Amino acid sequence: xxxxxxxxxxxxxxxxxxxxxxxxxxxxxxxxxxxxxxxxxxxxxxxxxxxxxxxxxxxxxxxxxxxxxxxxxxxxxxxxxxxxxxxxxxxxxxxxxxxxxxxxxxxxxxxxxxxxxxxxxxxxxxxxxxxxxxxxxxxxxxxxxxxxxxxxxxxxxxxxxxxxxxxxxxxxxxxxxxxxxxxxxxxxxxxxxxxxxxxxxxxxxxxxxxxxxxxxxxxxxxxxxxxxxxxxxxxxxxxxxxxxxxxxxxxxxxxxxxxxxxxxxxxxxxxxxxxxxxxxxxxxxxxxxxxxxxxxxxxxxxxxxxxxxxxxxxxxxxxxxxxxxxxxxxxxxxxxxxxxxxxxxxxxxxxxxxxxxxxxxxxxxxxxxxxxxxxxxxxxxxxxxxxxxxxxx
Amino acid sequence: xxxxxxxxxxxxxxxxxxxxxxxxxxxxxxxxxxxxxxxxxxxxxxxxxxxxxxxxxxxxxxxxxxxxxxxxxxxxxxxxxxxxxxxxxxxxxxxxxxxxxxxxxxxxxxxxxxxxxxxxxxxxxxxxxxxxxxxxxxxxxxxxxxxxxxxxxxxxxxxxxxxxxxxxxxxxxxxxxxxxxxxxxxxxxxxxxxxxxxxxxxxxxxxxxxxxxxxxxxxxxxxxxxxxxxxxxxxxxxxxxxxxxxxxxxxxxxxxxxxxxxxxxxxxxxxxxxxxxxxxxxxxxxxxxxxxxxxxxxxxxxxxxxxxxxxxxxxxxxxxxxxxxxxxxxxxxxxxxxxxxxxxxxxxxxxxxxxxxxxxxxxxxxxxxxxxxxxxxxxxxxxxxxxxxxxxx
Numbered sequence: 001x002x003x004x005x006x007x008x009x010x011x012x013x014x015x016x017x018x019x020x021x022x023x024x025x026x027x028x029x030x031x032x033x034x035x036x037x038x039x040x041x042x043x044x045x046x047x048x049x050x051x052x053x054x055x056x057x058x059x060x061x062x063x064x065x066x067x068x069x070x071x072x073x074x075x076x077x078x079x080x081x082x083x084x085x086x087x088x089x090x091x092x093x094x095x096x097x098x099x100x101x102x103x104x105x106x107x108x109x110x111x112x113x114x115x116x117x118x119x120x121x122x123x124x125x126x127x128x129x130x131x132x133x134x135x136x137x138x139x140x141x142x143x144x145x146x147x148x149x150x151x152x153x154x155x156x157x158x159x160x161x162x163x164x165x166x167x168x169x170x171x172x173x174x175x176x177x178x179x180x181x182x183x184x185x186x187x188x189x190x191x192x193x194x195x196x197x198x199x200x201x202x203x204x205x206x207x208x209x210x211x212x213x214x215x216x217x218x219x220x221x222x223x224x225x226x227x228x229x230x231x232x233x234x235x236x237x238x239x240x241x242x243x244x245x246x247x248x249x250x251x252x253x254x255x256x257x258x259x260x261x262x263x264x265x266x267x268x269x270x271x272x273x274x275x276x277x278x279x280x281x282x283x284x285x286x287x288x289x290x291x292x293x294x295x296x297x298x299x300x301x302x303x304x305x306x307x308x309x310x311x312x313x314x315x316x317x318x319x320x321x322x323x324x325x326x327x328x329x330x331x332x333x334x335x336x337x338x339x340x341x342x343x344x345x346x347x348x349x350x351x352x353x354x355x356x357x358x359x360x361x362x363x364x365x366x367x368x369x370x371x372x373x374x375x376x377x378x379x380x381x382x383x384x385x386x387x388x389x390x391x392x393x
Numbered sequence: 394x395x396x397x398x399x400x401x402x403x404x405x406x407x408x409x410x411x412x413x414x415x416x417x418x419x420x421x422x423x424x425x426x427x428x429x430x431x432x433x434x435x436x437x438x439x440x441x442x443x444x445x446x447x448x449x450x451x452x453x454x455x456x457x458x459x460x461x462x463x464x465x466x467x468x469x470x471x472x473x474x475x476x477x478x479x480x481x482x483x484x485x486x487x488x489x490x491x492x493x494x495x496x497x498x499x500x501x502x503x504x505x506x507x508x509x510x511x512x513x514x515x516x517x518x519x520x521x522x523x524x525x526x527x528x529x530x531x532x533x534x535x536x537x538x539x540x541x542x543x544x545x546x547x548x549x550x551x552x553x554x555x556x557x558x559x560x561x562x563x564x565x566x567x568x569x570x571x572x573x574x575x576x577x578x579x580x581x582x583x584x585x586x587x588x589x590x591x592x593x594x595x596x597x598x599x600x601x602x603x604x605x606x607x608x609x610x611x612x613x614x615x616x617x618x619x620x621x622x623x624x625x626x627x628x629x630x631x632x633x634x635x636x637x638x639x640x641x642x643x644x645x646x647x648x649x650x651x652x653x654x655x656x657x658x659x660x661x662x663x664x665x666x667x668x669x670x671x672x673x674x675x676x677x678x679x680x681x682x683x684x685x686x687x688x689x690x691x692x693x694x695x696x697x698x699x700x701x702x703x704x705x706x707x708x709x710x711x712x713x714x715x716x717x718x719x720x721x722x723x724x725x726x727x728x729x730x731x732x733x734x735x736x737x738x739x740x741x742x743x744x745x746x747x748x749x750x751x752x753x754x755x756x757x758x759x760x761x762x763x764x765x766x767x768x769x770x771x772x773x774x775x776x777x778x779x780x781x782x783x784x785x786x
Contacts, residue, residue, distance in 0.1 A: 037430050037454075057717055058456045061430075066449055069525040086479050088717060130717025132462040155714030316758055321548030324450055324481060324523025328758040361756040365709055365721040 005047040005103065011190065015292040018190040019230065020047055024237035029201065030209075037061040039095055039198045045234060046099065047194055054105040057088045057130045059098040060198055064206035064354070067323040074338075078352040080212070082203055083325055084359060088130070091331070091359025092196060092224060093123035097184065099195035101131045104182040111136055114184040115172040117143050117165060118281050119359050124184055125156035133182075136175065136383070138168040141376065144280075149364035152374055157390075159383055160376045167378075174380055186221040187288025193227045200231025203354055204241060211235065212245045213351035214302070216341060218333035218358055219249035219258055220282035222289040228356075229296035245354075246302040248346050249293055250337030252277035252330075253306040258290050262297065262304035271306075278309045281330030281359065303346050307336040319357065331359040398440040398496065404583065408685040411583040412623065413440055417630035422594065423602075430454040432488055432591045438627060439492065440587055447498040450481045450523045452491040453591055457599035457747070460716040467731075471745040473605070475596055476718055477752060482519045484512040484724070484752025485589060485617060490520035490577065492588035497526065497575040504529055507577040508565040510536050510558060511674050512752050517577055518549035526575075529568065529776070531561040534769065537673075542757035545767055550783075552776055553769040560771075568776055579614040580681025586620045593624025596747055597634060604628065605638045606744035607695070609734060611726035611751055612642035612651055613675035615682040621749075622689035638747075639695040641739050642686055643730030645670035645723075646699040651683050655690065655697035664699075671702045674723030674752065696739050700729040712750065724752040 007028075010021045022028070028044040035041040039060030040053050065081040087094035097120075104112060114124050115138040128135035135156035139148070143160065151158050161168040169185060176183035183189055204211055211232055217225045228247055235241035251259050254276035260267035270276075274283035287293065297303050307315075315332035319325045334355035341347045375386045400421075403414045415421070421437040428434040432453030433446050458474040480487035490513075497505060507517045508531040521528035528549035532541070536553065544551050554561040562578060569576035576582055597604055604625055610618045621640055628634035644652050647669035653660035663669075667676035680686065690696050700708075708725035712718045727748035734740045768779045 056459055056461060063451045065523075067523070068449060069522070072525075083481075086481075088476075088479075089719070090483075126713065126717040126719065128717075129462070129714050130458075130460070132465075150713075150719075153710055153713040153719075154717065317546055320519065320543075320546040321522050324519040324521075324547065326482070326519065326543075326546075326755050326758075328756075361758045362719050363721075363754040363756050365719075365754050 006049040007044055008047045015289070015295045017187065017226070017289045017292050020190055020194055022234070024234060026239045029235070029238055029240050039098065039195065042198050042201045047191060048099070048102055049106065053102060055098045055102045055131055057098065057127065059087060059094055060202065062086045062202065064203060065323060065325065070318065070322040073322055074349070076349050076353065078350065080352070080354045081323055081325060082199060082354050082356050084199070084357055085325065085327060085331065089119070089123040089126045090362055091119040091123060092199065093120045093359070094127065095195040095198060096192035096223070097123045097127035100182055100184045100189060100191050101127055101133060103191060104133065105131060109180065109182050110134055111179065112182040112184055113138065113172045113176050115139070115165070115169040118147060120184070120186065122147060122150045122362065125151040125154035128156065129154045136181065138172040140165040140168050146364060148374060150362060152371060153364050156373065157387065158374045160374065162376060162378060171377070171380065171383070175383055178380060186223050193223050193230060196224055196227030197231030197234065199356065200228050200235065204232070204235055207352065209240060211241050211243060212354045214246040214248060214347045215354045215356065216248045216250060216334040216337050216347070217356040218279070218282045218330050219251050219293055219304070220284040220287065220330070222287045222293040224356070224358060225249050226289055226292040226296055229299070244300050246300050246346065247297050248302050248337060248341050249297050249304045250333040251304065251306050252279040252283055252312065252333070253308045255283040255285065256306040257285065258287055258293055259304040259306040261290065262294060279312050279330040279333055281328060282333060305337045305340040305344065305346070307333065307340055311336040311339065325357055326360045327357050328359055328361045331357050399442040400437055401440045408682070408688045410580065410619070410682045410685050413583055413587055415627070417627060419632045422628070422631055422633050432491065432588065435591050435594045440584060441492070441495055442499065446495060448491045448495045448524055450491065450520065452480065452487055453595065455479045455595065457596060458716065458718065463711070463715040466715055467742070469742045469746065471743065473745070473747045474716055474718060475592060475747050475749050477592070477750055478718065478720060478724065481523070482512070482516040483755055484516060485592065486513045486516035486752070487520065488588040488591060489585035489616070490516045493575055493577045493582060493584050494520055494524045494526060496584060498524060502573065502575050503527060504572065505575040505577055506531065506565045506569050508532070508558070508562040511540060513577070513579065515540060515543045515755065518544040518547035521549065522547045529574065531565040533558040533561055539757060541767060543755060545764060546757050549766065550780065551767045553767065555769060555771060564770070564773065564776070567773055571773060579616050586616050586623060589617055589620030590624030590627065592749065593621050593628065597625070597628050600745065602633060604634050604636060605747045607639040607641060607740045608747045608749065609641045609643060609727040609730050609740070610749040611672070611675045611723050612644055612686055612697070613677040613680065613723070615680045615686040617749070617751060618642050619682055619685040619689055622692070637693050639693050639739065640690050641695050641730060641734050642690050642697045643726040644697065644699050645672040645676055645705065645726070646701045648676040648678065649699040650678065651680055651686055652697040652699040654683065655687060672705050672723040672726055674721060675726060698730045698733040698737065698739070700726065700733055704729040704732065718750055719753045720750050721752055721754045724750050
């Protein structure tokens with residue numbers, strides 16, 4: 001992905017991850033050309049070459065909501081919600097899915113793969129369906145049946161790996177290398193961060209080309225927050241912003257490896273129980289780009305906070321009842337984290353603060369989907385055989 | 394609502410409903426002014442006065458998707474999906490909710506009411522929450538618990554009426570008159586049609602300022618299709634389109650009063666069983682503005698078709714697997730109906746055809762919500778007492 005695609009000039013290794021580089025200039029973000037109201041608005045800073053965008057679903061351009069009732073209840077006149085639930089699969093994963101698939105369509109790849117237990121898998125399944133690609137999703141055998149149903153409904157191949165989630169990640173990445181598939185795995189593909197950084201660009205533009213004072217976001221594997229860091233950093237490099245916001249990451253108290261690392265400690269067993277929290281979307285034991293997250297919150301006075309399930313559920317209800325925004329617990333974590341951040345002085349009530357609402361849950365409302373494409377596997381040859389036998393089955 | 398709000402010049406009674414009138418001219422839709430990419434883009438043809446829009450959630454501006462895989466599978470290169478699932482409560486009801494509430498905010502009203510068993514109620518609950526209004530929703534005691542949970546989560550008052558849905562409608566409308574509440578009930582308020590007609594304006598503009606040859610839409614109470622009729626009609630009156638598309642309405646075979654009426658017959662008991670179909674969102678025994686629907690499809694060679702549950706569920710799966718669009722069965726009815734319309738010659742494969750995907754189901758992902766605001770009532774004084782006792786409880 002550092003092959004100079006489009007405006008990309010190269011890449012650097014930083015905090016354990018690969019970061020694409022560009023020639024930064026204000027004209028990359030501000031000029032007199034008409035721009036679409038989607039993620040592609042920012043393609044001068046995305047790894048996409050010339051020519052029309054092939055990905056068929058509009059992505060990005062999500063609302064930045066003032067939410068007057070929520071502002072009043074919190075006494076925060078400068079509070080904003082960046083509502084990422086408006087995407088085609090109702091989460092910010094849709095940005096990464098779109099940009100990865102756009103590259104694949106240009107490269108003539110026919111299959112995309114990822115391991116995921118949740119929104120990334122569903123986003124990949126729906127995005128691949130829209131683009132006419134095959135999706136090969138790897139999950140642990142513990143994956144929730146309602147999530148499996150959504151993936152199957154979108155026509156994805158779903159491989160349940162009995163050895164668990166880490167093995168599912170390994171198998172997905174091995175398959176990508178062996179078969180030449182698109183690898184959408186978080187941490188493996190810097191394009192996911194490139195896509196999600198457009199959230200920072202949109203917030204800056206929606207605030208009248210100014211960064212907020214602080215932005216709060218849920219943290220699981222890390223790309224969402226790391227991408228905000230890169231996006232706001234690029235605004236400064238382009239000379240269109242004079243500073244970056246403080247970034248505050250939120251984890252569930254039952255699975256808070258990065259909050260503990262931020263405090264200089266090591267998380268104990270009770271703080272590393274992904275199944276123990278309602279925020280399954282951010283319950284990640286070993287965050288793929290955790291070091292990048294710690295570096296990001298370490299700049300400019302940000303930090304990490306943990307919230308309990310009760311606070312997460314209260315945040316879901318408050319977003320619905322005071323802002324009219326539906327979110328899942330992980331998607332509402334920024335609001336729960338805001339309360340904690342206010343308590344510890346990481347943000348102040350008179351500041352411009354943006355909460356990133358990352359997603360809400362969909363319901364599989366159709367028929368049973370194509371169960372023939374859901375298989376339990378342990379090895380690569382089983383994957384290969386299933387695909388060969390069931391080709392267009 | 395015929396009080397000349399904004400550009401409205403009056404209203405006429407037609408096919409059993411009230412229709413707002415305007416001074417039609419091309420400048421109402423085409424000029425050099427920058428316009429927002431939302432429903433308010435068309436405010437020169439909406440009952441909204443001067444000044445900034447107060448409703449805080451962006452509404453409308455939903456995608457018109459080419460869906461290449463779906464086109465290929467159907468052999469229809471001119472097929473489009475108008476994806477209304479991107480609204481804040483994931484259905485086209487959000488347009489009507491927004492326009493009704495905008496009027497209420499300008500009039501200083503503090504409560505909005507509607508009777509509904511589904512998407513309109515959820516949309517009203519979330520929209521009211523966003524705008525800081527109180528919502529009073531009337532449902533039958535048979536209302537699905539997951540839908541009740543969503544309304545309660547958004548902080549709405551939910552009144553369960555044991556005498557059934559028709560009694561719930563009566564009580565909602567009586568309460569609106571008695572207490573001066575905003576009445577969002579379909580058929581009672583011409584503003585709901587005004588809001589939904591913006592779908593026709595958007596389709597026209599997204600097709601390069603041309604109407605499609607045909608448009609297919611689900612039909613329950615009728616406003617969605619009647620609004621398409623009014624919108625496309627206004628485009629012709631404004632002189633920016635030279636014809637209207639054929640309109641094709643879709644009902645479930647288990648609840649098809651308007652399909653039977655269209656054929657000149659009377660629906661039998663097996664065709665009037667709202668509980669008998671998976672398409673609960675369009676299963677309406679006595680459509681509120683059915684005559685307007687029949688008049689609309691009767692123009693320009695359109696028609697009504699019925700589809701069975703199996704076809705509806707296949708359509709849900711096909712939208713997911715071939716277009717990457719999640720829909721509920723009622724929301725996918727246009728695709729199911731397209732197959733039938735092709736069979737009977739109402740549309741042809743070489744035409745420009747737009748399918749209206751009206752909505753998808755949300756999941757109540759949070760806590761139990763505020764159960765104290767869910768009450769079972771039969772009379773208006775019980776409603777009044779509940780609200781007085783439970784004020785901000």
